[in-house]
Amino acid sequence: MPDTDAEDVRRIALSLPETVEKTAWNMPTFRVAGKMFATLPEDGTSMAVRCPKVERDELVLAEPGKFWVADHEAFSAWVRVRLAALEDEAELRDILADSWRQAAPPRLLDAHPGLGVPAHG
Numbered sequence: 001m002p003d004t005d006a007e008d009v010r011r012i013a014l015s016l017p018e019t020v021e022k023t024a025w026n027m028p029t030f031r032v033a034g035k036m037f038a039t040l041p042e043d044g045t046s047m048a049v050r051c052p053k054v055e056r057d058e059l060v061l062a063e064p065g066k067f068w069v070a071d072h073e074a075f076s077a078w079v080r081v082r083l084a085a086l087e088d089e090a091e092l093r094d095i096l097a098d099s100w101r102q103a104a105p106p107r108l109l110d111a112h113p114g115l116g117v118p119a120h121g
Helices: 006-015 053-062 089-103 106-111
Strands: 019-024 027-032 035-039 046-050 078-082
Touching: 006 019, 006 027, 006 035, 006 089, 019 035, 027 089, 035 089, 046 089, 053 078
Parallel strands: none
Antiparallel strands: 019 027, 027 035, 035 046, 046 078
């Protein structure tokens, strides 16, 4: 599969319910109901998404080549993701949908109950 890039992030993020793209801090950000759930930093090789701190620390420890925490986000519930390190588009979709769930209001979560919920197999 070709490397995941910023256009893949944009396409998938905008496919999530009621998502809008808005430029802030000179970069694309993606929001649902006014709350940001993903950003594409300047170089476009990574994205930042919402992630509870406990899960974030586990992700970074488990896959440091894929996930890291930017210094200025150390105290917030955000994690950076190296796009080229993602296995496939499904993984990108899962990460974005999970972040979307954390920002989406209850009415949207109720309307899309399966979106971003991990599939336990």
